[in-house]
Amino acid sequence: MEEFPFSPHIECPFCREEIVRPVKAITTTCPNCGKTISLDNRIFNQKYVFSGEIVTRGNISVGEKGFVKGNLSAAEIVIEGTVEGNVKAVERIQLGHSSHLTGNAETERLIVLEGATLLGDVKIGLRSRRKENV
Ligand SMILES: [Zn+2]
Numbered sequence: 433m434e435e436f437p438f439s440p441h442i443e444c445p446f447c448r449e450e451i452v453r454p455v456k457a458i459t460t461t462c463p464n465c466g467k468t469i470s471l472d473n474r475i476f477n478q479k480y481v482f483s484g485e486i487v488t489r490g491n492i493s494v495g496e497k498g499f500v501k502g503n504l505s506a507a508e509i510v511i512e513g514t515v516e517g518n519v520k521a522v523e524r525i526q527l528g529h530s531s532h533l534t535g536n537a538e539t540e541r542l543i544v545l546e547g548a549t550l551l552g553d554v555k556i557g558l559r560s561r562r563k564e565n566v
Pocket of ligand 1: 448462463467
């Protein structure tokens with residue numbers, strides 16, 4: 433699979449504290465709020481329907497044949513297929529040439545390639561904005 437440029441820190445999805453990313457672990461415990469944070473990478477290459485949300489501080493990839501119905505939260509999210517739901521990535525969202533996203537996108541950096549479809553609201557640069565507020 434594609435290697436993502438990992439940042440040395442991750443944001444806790446529960447308390448939003450920045451913590452050090454452990455090496456070679458699939459879960460970690462947030463030292464601030466004590467909750468378990470999933471770090472595994474998820475790849476979807478077929479239809480996957482669920483209610484609720486996948487929350488990881490690993491990465492999520494939706495392949496060209498992938499169809500995901502549900503909300504996604506991860507460090508980085510790369511979409512080539514179809515997603516119906518809200519997507520939130522602490523680092524980056526990439527919408528590929530054949531991607532169809534119906535839902536809101538919220539991320540630090542957004543990459544939209546030619547041919548992508550996006551029906552929803554977009555919020556980008558959240559971290560920078562938060563720093564300004566401090
Ligand atoms: Zn936490």
